[in-house]
Amino acid sequence: MSNPYDGLADAGEEKHWAFGTGFTAALSDVDRVVPSSVDRDDLVAYCLMLGDDALVYSQRLAEWCSRAPELEEDVALANIALDLLGQARLLLTRAGEVEGAGRDEDALAYLRDERGFRNVRLVEIDCGPGEGGDFAATIARLLVFSAWRLALFQRLTESVDPVLAAVAAKGVKELAYHRDHAAQWTLRLAGGTAYSRERVIAGLARVWPYVDELFTPHPVETRLAAAVDPATLRSEVDGVLDTVFDAAGLERPDVEQIAPVAGKAGRDGVHTEAMGYLLAEMQHVARSMPGALW
Amino acid sequence: MDLEREFERVVAADHRIEPRDWMPEGYRKTLVRQIAQHAHSEIIGMQPEGDWISRAPSLRRKAILLAKVQDEAGHGLYLYAAAETLGADRDDLTARLVEGRQKYSSIFNYPTLTFADVGVIGWLVDGAAICNQVPLCRTSYGPYARAMIRICKEESFHQRQGYELLMTMMRGTRAQRDMVRDAVDRWWWPALMMFGPPDEESANTERSLAWRIKRHTNDELRQRFVDMSVPQAEKLGVTLPDPKLAWNAERGHYDFGEIDWAEFWRVVKGDGPCNAQRVAHRREAHEDGAWVREAAAAYAAMRERAA
Numbered sequence: 001m002s003n004p005y006d007g008l009a010d011a012g013e014e015k016h017w018a019f020g021t022g023f024t025a026a027l028s029d030v031d032r033v034v035p036s037s038v039d040r041d042d043l044v045a046y047c048l049m050l051g052d053d054a055l056v057y058s059q060r061l062a063e064w065c066s067r068a069p070e071l072e073e074d075v076a077l078a079n080i081a082l083d084l085l086g087q088a089r090l091l092l093t094r095a096g097e098v099e100g101a102g103r104d105e106d107a108l109a110y111l112r113d114e115r116g117f118r119n120v121r122l123v124e125i126d127c128g129p130g131e132g133g134d135f136a137a138t139i140a141r142l143l144v145f146s147a148w149r150l151a152l153f154q155r156l157t158e159s160v161d162p163v164l165a166a167v168a169a170k171g172v173k174e175l176a177y178h179r180d181h182a183a184q185w186t187l188r189l190a191g192g193t194a195y196s197r198e199r200v201i202a203g204l205a206r207v208w209p210y211v212d213e214l215f216t217p218h219p220v221e222t223r224l225a226a227a228v229d230p231a232t233l234r235s236e237v238d239g240v241l242d243t244v245f246d247a248a249g250l251e252r253p254d255v256e257q258i259a260p261v262a263g264k265a266g267r268d269g270v271h272t273e274a275m276g277y278l279l280a281e282m283q284h285v286a287r288s289m290p291g292a293l294w
Numbered sequence: 295m296d297l298e299r300e301f302e303r304v305v306a307a308d309h310r311i312e313p314r315d316w317m318p319e320g321y322r323k324t325l326v327r328q329i330a331q332h333a334h335s336e337i338i339g340m341q342p343e344g345d346w347i348s349r350a351p352s353l354r355r356k357a358i359l360l361a362k363v364q365d366e367a368g369h370g371l372y373l374y375a376a377a378e379t380l381g382a383d384r385d386d387l388t389a390r391l392v393e394g395r396q397k398y399s400s401i402f403n404y405p406t407l408t409f410a411d412v413g414v415i416g417w418l419v420d421g422a423a424i425c426n427q428v429p430l431c432r433t434s435y436g437p438y439a440r441a442m443i444r445i446c447k448e449e450s451f452h453q454r455q456g457y458e459l460l461m462t463m464m465r466g467t468r469a470q471r472d473m474v475r476d477a478v479d480r481w482w483w484p485a486l487m488m489f490g491p492p493d494e495e496s497a498n499t500e501r502s503l504a505w506r507i508k509r510h511t512n513d514e515l516r517q518r519f520v521d522m523s524v525p526q527a528e529k530l531g532v533t534l535p536d537p538k539l540a541w542n543a544e545r546g547h548y549d550f551g552e553i554d555w556a557e558f559w560r561v562v563k564g565d566g567p568c569n570a571q572r573v574a575h576r577r578e579a580h581e582d583g584a585w586v587r588e589a590a591a592a593y594a595a596m597r598e599r600a601a
Binding site: 055059062063065066067068069070071072073074075078079081082085086088089092105106109110129134135187188189191192193195196199281282284285286289291292293294 | 337340341344347348349350351352353354355356357360361363364367368370371374409459462463465466467469470575576578579582583584585586587588589590591592593596
């Protein structure tokens with residue numbers, strides 16, 4: 001019997017590990033110089049917007065871990081959460097390096113307060129498991145989010161910022177799978193049983209009030225040369241969603257949109273009541289042990 | 295009779311029994327039970343660590359932990375598939391788990407109380423699991439052996455990540471070192487119990503060895519685990535919570551103290567700190583998802599009719 005522990009105490013011994021130790025960071029070969037046409041403060045804000053969308057949504061999706069309706073779905077939702085977490089890490093790292101104040105991905109994820117988070121409100125609301133929703137609401141959010149983010153990232157591959165373009169090029173492959181996964185489940189739930197149809201209709205109504213916000217540009221998004229103006233994505237995303245709804249025999253939900261608060265919404269750092277709890281859970285350990293190494 | 299002789303010849307020659315081969319009913323039953331319990335352990339094992347994904351204190355650790363728990367779901371899937379090659383039914387095995395009729399590894403009936411537990415589970419619990427599982431890569435039933443090769447590779451990756459987390463924490467603050475030591479104190483003895491009861495009380499060992507399902511006895515594997523863990527603990531800078539732990543030059547092994555077998559049997563029989571909670575969580579997820587599985591089945595049937 002071979003000894004599976006050989007070399008464990010000797011970190012230099014690469015050959016003892018099943019997958020070796022030679023991992024390189026994603027995008028390690030991309031030019032990181034900020035182009036002169038790009039405003040640095042706006043680029044930081046924009047990277048936080050797209051990074052926070054992914055980070056907060058990943059946090060929500062990971063809540064399904066060990067609670068999915070089927071093991072295959074546990075694997076799938078964790079995979080999507082991991083893809084988004086990967087996107088978040090690249091974007092927060094970029095925000096930190098352009099800002100130049102010494103904040104890394106962890107300082108940005110764990111030490112910012114709620115008002116500093118610039119994600120859209122769609123990603124932070126509780127869509128289950130548990131009281132906030134269910135698998136259908138989760139799929140409804142995934143459909144809307146991935147259709148929107150895929151359209152956005154497809155445009156972003158042309159960004160003048162080489163890092164944003166590279167993050168987007170990596171992300172579109174992932175998001176195409178996420179959208180496909182959500183579309184397939186939308187069809188199954190809509191065409192499955194009377195109950196599942198009822199649930200998916202309710203799920204879409206749960207997330208739909210947050211849809212307009214996705215397409216409402218923040219001044220940074222209209223101003224920044226490296227950004228995509230989300231207003232320009234609306235007809236394309238509507239077309240994708242209508243295709244899915246037509247195939248599923250579903251109607252676009254007819255519900256009121258959630259209003260901004262004093263004219264402000266997620267991109268301005270003004271969130272729903274759910275956000276504070278989400279951050280409290282996410283940041284608690286990191287904040288309670290200052291100076292710790294993880 | 296010829297079939298039985300052929301089976302014995304294949305096993306004795308260290309070749310593999312495959313799903314279509316004849317096998318004694320007891321062999322089939324033993325394997326289904328062992329593989330199912332192993333699959334259940336992977337699935338229940340998602341809970342104690344999965345509980346820390348939302349609170350992982352760095353994004354790198356969050357990604358590592360999420361990927362690891364996802365791997366466990368994947369291991370559960372390979373293993374249920376291996377059990378299905380023996381005629382078992384995954385739904386039936388799941389029902390046995392959520393109704394408490396079939397067991398899983400007792401280690402998961404202990405709570406994960408701090409983030410250091412995530413590291414200690416990687417180091418000691420995955421380490422003990424690898425010790426148990428590496429010999430299963432050569433077990434006599436082909437699909438199980440092949441599933442175990444991939445599982446062992448991934449487990450060894452998890453173990454490395456767990457140990458690396460602990461090494462990092464030990465270089466951090468005093469509070470972190472205390473956290474690691476506290477976690478080691480709580481997990482060491484339950485990890486030793488993962489090898490099962492002592493050989494003289496292990497009901498299934500002898501027959502499983504003869505069929506080459508098992509390759510080593512519980513006590514052999516436990517000793518091996520102790521011998522490997524002591525130098526690792528020294529390197530880490532933690533003291534294992536056993537005053538009797540000492541090198542025995544004559545035996546060429548570490549001596550160690552008596553395991554609390556009363557606790558072992560109490561937890562096996564359902565009375566550990568988290569038994570009820572773990573099964574209830576699995577049952578709730580299964581029941582909450584029933585309408586989704588029904589919808590998927592109805593949709594697939596409808597598509598099949600349309601085709």
